[in-house]
Amino acid sequence: MSGSKCTRLSGALVKQLLDSVDSVLFDCDGVIWRGDQVVPGAPEVINLLKENGKKVFFVTNNSSKTRKMYAEKMSAMGFAVTEDEVFGTAYCCAMYLRTVCKLQGKVYLVGSAAMEQELEAVGIQQTGVGPDHVSGRPADWANVPLDPEVKAVVVGFDEHFSYMKLNRALQYLTQQGCLFVGTNRDTRLPLEGGKAVPGTGCLLQAVETAAQCQAQTVGKPNHFMFDCVASQFGVDRDRCLMVGDRLDTDIMLGSNCGLKTLLTLTGVSTVAEAEAHQKSGCAERQGMVPDYYVESIADLLPALQG
Numbered sequence: 001m002s003g004s005k006c007t008r009l010s011g012a013l014v015k016q017l018l019d020s021v022d023s024v025l026f027d028c029d030g031v032i033w034r035g036d037q038v039v040p041g042a043p044e045v046i047n048l049l050k051e052n053g054k055k056v057f058f059v060t061n062n063s064s065k066t067r068k069m070y071a072e073k074m075s076a077m078g079f080a081v082t083e084d085e086v087f088g089t090a091y092c093c094a095m096y097l098r099t100v101c102k103l104q105g106k107v108y109l110v111g112s113a114a115m116e117q118e119l120e121a122v123g124i125q126q127t128g129v130g131p132d133h134v135s136g137r138p139a140d141w142a143n144v145p146l147d148p149e150v151k152a153v154v155v156g157f158d159e160h161f162s163y164m165k166l167n168r169a170l171q172y173l174t175q176q177g178c179l180f181v182g183t184n185r186d187t188r189l190p191l192e193g194g195k196a197v198p199g200t201g202c203l204l205q206a207v208e209t210a211a212q213c214q215a216q217t218v219g220k221p222n223h224f225m226f227d228c229v230a231s232q233f234g235v236d237r238d239r240c241l242m243v244g245d246r247l248d249t250d251i252m253l254g255s256n257c258g259l260k261t262l263l264t265l266t267g268v269s270t271v272a273e274a275e276a277h278q279k280s281g282c283a284e285r286q287g288m289v290p291d292y293y294v295e296s297i298a299d300l301l302p303a304l305q306g
């Protein structure tokens, strides 16, 4: 049944698929871990893929960590990973501003210290990280002092998001030629036990609503994340597999880039949702139908151990 989409991956089909690829891109949240809990069997799968000569990369929309922080978290969980195999949106956003936007100037950053570090690593200065409490009255807020060197507003995950940050972003975006970039549009960050907290998409939408304009987003499903990996490691898209738990970001990225796609059911999306997209007859929704699905990436283990 390898011709039809949304096929359960099991038996001989697993080895067949793995033999057909040289590179595997993994999403992180909901795929290899949930919050701080590793998905059972995930480290063995990743490490065996690498032992079998596959190139393995991690592409995550989560902007709260630097590549180094991710590599440290993964190593502690038993994954054999190096920093350069990790592509988070904090890093990719900095690369986007440097290589695509060719930004000359500073960033007003609604984001984390991790984003600040990745920006600094590519030579971009920022202002805005940390709490920004409200003071004064509306007339003062509209005339809040602005840094004349700021040429872009960047929105990522920011636990200190506030009214003053929203206001400051609006005042910068009102200026002629100010770029507007977001890391991703995920509205929720899934945690252990089916819990979730508001994601970056909520913050980005608030800024877009205030500024009455749309940001360019860097994260999945935008092909830029794949371009980043491909340009640094020479990945052949015909022999590349994207593994993720979300249809609208991970699977869509794979479809957008012409990769093979595998949905894992340890995170957000379900097979029923994938089948609904498939049966909808809507062309735009077909990009959210994976080629294959598994209960967990641990289902790849027998083929790798054999």
Ligand SMILES: [Mg+2]
Pocket (backbone or CB within 6 Å): 027, 028, 029, 030, 031, 244, 245, 246, 267
């Ligand atoms: Mg995920």
